Amino acid sequence: MKRRAFLLLPLLAVAFKAEAAKFGPWDGDEAPGTVVIITSDHTLHYIDDYGTRISYPIAVGREGAQWTGVTTVTHKRKNPDWRPTPNMRAKDPSLPSIVKAGPHNPLGTRAIYLAEGYLRIHGTNSPRSIGKDASSGCYRMYNDDVEELFEMVSPGAEVIVLP
DSSP states (O other), X not given: OHHHHHHHHHHHHHHHHHTTXXXXXXXXXXXXXXXXXXXXXXXXXXXXXXXXXXXXXXXXXXXXXXXXXXXXXXXXXXXXXXXXXXXXXXXXXXXXSOBOSSTTOTTTTEEEEESSTTOEXXXXXXXXGTTSXXXXXXXXXXXXXXXXXXXXXXXXXXXXXXX
């Protein structure tokens, strides 16, 4: 019995992950290519060329580290290095000055840089944080999801962050 349960767990994980990205009509009037983040729902929506939304679960900033407003995508990076912000290093001087790309990198496999401060939409090395108020302000996604979004979103795209 235990063996069957052990074998079933990976299948359940795959089934759950398959449901993570959802497709549906978008009721807003945002232009195709726009990203809409709804902080309270821990959800990022990408509006495609047909007015369809592709929705992803995300982690958002902890209390006091959440931002709302409108910004744009400045650039994108595959397998980015992570450099803690000066504020992060002030709070935790033990942080390294840089973490190279790899399994221990907090940015995961992709980073989409935003014009607002140090904000990014990125992958994660902590998938259990998705769905929570867990970051220093950035928007974390499962690595598979951010890799998909990375291919669709373009520099200059509008990003709307709602409470």
